[in-house]
Amino acid sequence: MDILIYGIINSFSLALMAIGFTLVYGISRLPNFAHGALYVITGFLVWSLIHLLKLNYVISILLALVIMGLIGAAIYRFILIRVRGMATSEIIATYALGLAILEFLRWGGFKGMTYTLPVFIEGSVNIVGIPVDFQRIIVIAVGIVVVSFMWIFTHFNKTGLALRGMAQDEHAAMMLGIDSDWMAVIAMAMGSILAGIAAITLLPLGNIVVEAGYNVLILSIAVCIVGGLGSWVGAILAAFMIGFLQIITVAYIQSHFHMVVALLAIIVTLILRPSGLFGRQKELEERV
Amino acid sequence: MKGKRSILLVGISFLLIGLLSIPTFSATAYAQGKPIVLGAPLATAFLYGWTAEKGLKLAVEEINAAGGVTVGREKRPFKVEVMDTRDLEPGVPVSDALLVVEKLILEKNADFIAGGPVRSEAALAAMDLLSKYKKVSILSTGALTPAYHKRVEAEYDKFKYCFRISGEVGWLVTGEFIPKLMDIKAKLGLNKLFIMVQDVAHARATGDLTAKLAGEKGWEIIGKEIYPTGTTDFSVGLLKARKDNAQVILIVMDMPESSVLLKQWFDLKIPALPFGTIIAAAEQPGFWKATEGKGEYCMASVVNAGNAPSNATPWTMKFVDAYTKKYGLEPEGYGASSSYMIPYVLKDAIERTGSLKSEDIIAALEKTDLMGVYGRIKFHPKNHQVIPSVDPAEGAVGTIFQWQAGKRVVVFPSKIAMGEIKLPPWMKK
Numbered sequence: 001m002d003i004l005i006y007g008i009i010n011s012f013s014l015a016l017m018a019i020g021f022t023l024v025y026g027i028s029r030l031p032n033f034a035h036g037a038l039y040v041i042t043g044f045l046v047w048s049l050i051h052l053l054k055l056n057y058v059i060s061i062l063l064a065l066v067i068m069g070l071i072g073a074a075i076y077r078f079i080l081i082r083v084r085g086m087a088t089s090e091i092i093a094t095y096a097l098g099l100a101i102l103e104f105l106r107w108g109g110f111k112g113m114t115y116t117l118p119v120f121i122e123g124s125v126n127i128v129g130i131p132v133d134f135q136r137i138i139v140i141a142v143g144i145v146v147v148s149f150m151w152i153f154t155h156f157n158k159t160g161l162a163l164r165g166m167a168q169d170e171h172a173a174m175m176l177g178i179d180s181d182w183m184a185v186i187a188m189a190m191g192s193i194l195a196g197i198a199a200i201t202l203l204p205l206g207n208i209v210v211e212a213g214y215n216v217l218i219l220s221i222a223v224c225i226v227g228g229l230g231s232w233v234g235a236i237l238a239a240f241m242i243g244f245l246q247i248i249t250v251a252y253i254q255s256h257f258h259m260v261v262a263l264l265a266i267i268v269t270l271i272l273r274p275s276g277l278f279g280r281q282k283e284l285e286e287r288v
Numbered sequence: 289m290k291g292k293r294s295i296l297l298v299g300i301s302f303l304l305i306g307l308l309s310i311p312t313f314s315a316t317a318y319a320q321g322k323p324i325v326l327g328a329p330l331a332t333a334f335l336y337g338w339t340a341e342k343g344l345k346l347a348v349e350e351i352n353a354a355g356g357v358t359v360g361r362e363k364r365p366f367k368v369e370v371m372d373t374r375d376l377e378p379g380v381p382v383s384d385a386l387l388v389v390e391k392l393i394l395e396k397n398a399d400f401i402a403g404g405p406v407r408s409e410a411a412l413a414a415m416d417l418l419s420k421y422k423k424v425s426i427l428s429t430g431a432l433t434p435a436y437h438k439r440v441e442a443e444y445d446k447f448k449y450c451f452r453i454s455g456e457v458g459w460l461v462t463g464e465f466i467p468k469l470m471d472i473k474a475k476l477g478l479n480k481l482f483i484m485v486q487d488v489a490h491a492r493a494t495g496d497l498t499a500k501l502a503g504e505k506g507w508e509i510i511g512k513e514i515y516p517t518g519t520t521d522f523s524v525g526l527l528k529a530r531k532d533n534a535q536v537i538l539i540v541m542d543m544p545e546s547s548v549l550l551k552q553w554f555d556l557k558i559p560a561l562p563f564g565t566i567i568a569a570a571e572q573p574g575f576w577k578a579t580e581g582k583g584e585y586c587m588a589s590v591v592n593a594g595n596a597p598s599n600a601t602p603w604t605m606k607f608v609d610a611y612t613k614k615y616g617l618e619p620e621g622y623g624a625s626s627s628y629m630i631p632y633v634l635k636d637a638i639e640r641t642g643s644l645k646s647e648d649i650i651a652a653l654e655k656t657d658l659m660g661v662y663g664r665i666k667f668h669p670k671n672h673q674v675i676p677s678v679d680p681a682e683g684a685v686g687t688i689f690q691w692q693a694g695k696r697v698v699v700f701p702s703k704i705a706m707g708e709i710k711l712p713p714w715m716k717k
Contacts, residue, residue, distance in 0.1 A: 131556045136523075
């Protein structure tokens with residue numbers, strides 16, 4: 001039973017981490033390697049707003065998410081727009097940006113274990129004899145809300161439909177009057193906000209450390225590769241596969257191999273089905 | 289014409305600034321003598337790195353303020369050159385730390401290597417480099433592997449340059465952790481042990497040795513979990529411990545994420561006493577605030593006395609007060625007091641021998657007998673490991689404390705203990 005409960009929690013954690021990455025790639029074909037850095041920066045931003053500006057926790061969270069959205073939009077508008085369409089340059093630019101943010105935070109003194117965010121609700125509850133703290137239940141709730149919101153937004157909202165149109169066929173969408181750059185700005189802003197939501201939900205379970213940026217990036221990439229780059233459904237399915245495999249590994253093999261699962265999933269996917277479970281971009285090449 | 293004159297003026301100014309920066313032309317530096325450079329390869333973003341840097345700098349400041357070091361007839365100041373090895377970060381290769389050690393020797397002209405490298409693997413690899421450059425090194429933080437002093441003993445002529453002034457796993461386990469576990473067994477009636485270790489050499493070695501010896505002494509070893517550096521979720525491992533009725537969780541982790549383990553332990557109300565034989569996060573005064581008090585009852589070893597307040601020797605609280613005054617918080621953990629002692633031990637050796645030559649310093653260090661912050665400091669003449677003890681009058685003593693109501697209360701060794709172990713309310717029958 002503990003495997004089922006903690007498997008679901010771990011899967012939603014992975015889905016939350018990866019959904020922003022997959023959204024940006026799905027819409028603008030931009031591999032945002034600064035995703036992990038955006039996750040960490042949100043944590044430090046909320047911490048700073050609470051402890052330095054003495055703002056209320058909820059206000060700090062909302063303000064941080066707005067700032068993250070602006071940061072995401074600015075990253076596209078001032079940096080990525082210049083290298084759009086040049087795949088290698090996009091990777092280098094976003095990776096360099098991520099590194100610069102993380103190392104700047106470290107240089108700025110954000111090191112050690114003293115940076116933490118408070119949990120939303122203190123305490124734990126027993127679910128069929130297994131203790132689960134409320135923050136983990138909130139992770140599941142936030143995961144469900146985010147996934148549902150994304151589905152509703154992309155199926156019933158004009159901007160959401162335009163984003164979907166871009167994801168399906170950029171040229172056809174442009175012919176229908178959808179502004180490609182503006183959609184990419186929105187995608188980057190939303191991707192950053194989603195990274196922020198993941199950080200705000202997951203960081204109260206631990207502490208805010210710069211190194212988390214690298215871990216989150218690796219896990220997001222693993223989920224997106226297994227699910228199929230750019231496929232939201234694939235990402236969620238992959239998050240559940242990797243999430244459960246990790247918990248089963250910890251329970252029956254060794255905690256030591258926890259991270260190996262994600263890396264192994266990348267390797268196996270790249271060998272057997274390079275486009276991932278739901279990726280379509282390389283299907284034809286694979287068949288050939 | 290005017291432009292040329294300005295360029296000439298700027299050129300001359302730069303020349304003068306350049307000349308003044310050379311010690312021979314600088315009146316201040318000349319008066320103080322040529323500095324004795326302590327090259328410190330440290331992982332400065334981590335507890336064991338920054339505590340060592342602070343300890344070293346505090347001692348150097350005190351020694352320089354008191355007139356410096358007498359080398360023959362000359363008075364010379366110490367100078368600390370710190371370079372970041374990043375060797376405690378996950379995935380950072382040992383070769384990076386070695387490059388830093390080499391840079392300190394070749395570019396910063398370090399007379400001695402002090403403090404690190406911090407990670408055991410890097411410290412072991414650096415031994416060959418120290419031997420190649422015949423550079424005396426005193427290790428004081430991070431690296432706890434017994435292989436370090438065993439290598440010195442096995443190949444003395446090659447590795448005689450390597451000293452360690454802090455603890456090592458062999459003694460910590462046999463001389464401190466096992467006696468404390470036996471004390472817990474006798475006084476609190478607990479005997480089921482669950483082990484959680486980080487996947488690094490010293491932690492694995494500590495976990496294995498403790499499990500073996502505790503098992504031989506009547507402890508039931510319920511299970512062992514090994515976590516990669518950087519792990520942030522320990523819930524499944526903790527649930528395993530709970531399911532198997534563990535009564536004490538032995539933690540050996542030097543990563544900052546170990547504070548997460550304690551938060552999760554509290555949230556899940558795991559009925560087992562957390563005993564962090566090495567738990568970097570819990571060592572620090574900021575741990576209480578960082579865990580919002582959830583780390584209460586966690587026990588932690590800080591390897592050497594002085595890294596938490598106690599009255600081990602008359603110098604202990606003097607050091608604690610000086611550190612607190614300079615940095616605004618008490619010594620934060622392993623690496624502070626031992627690194628603080630390095631400049632004093634070197635000063636003593638240099639003044640006795642009157643030379644900076646490696647061979648002379650080695651001979652002098654082997655004869656060191658100094659009452660320091662954490663007891664009597666003497667090096668084993670064959671393996672250059674500081675001689676440990678549970679009595680500060682006999683040797684270097686360690687410290688195990690427990691977090692109680694926001695304070696680090698020393699509970700071991702008994703000679704310096706300031707309180708008794710308490711159990712969390714959900715463990716009381």
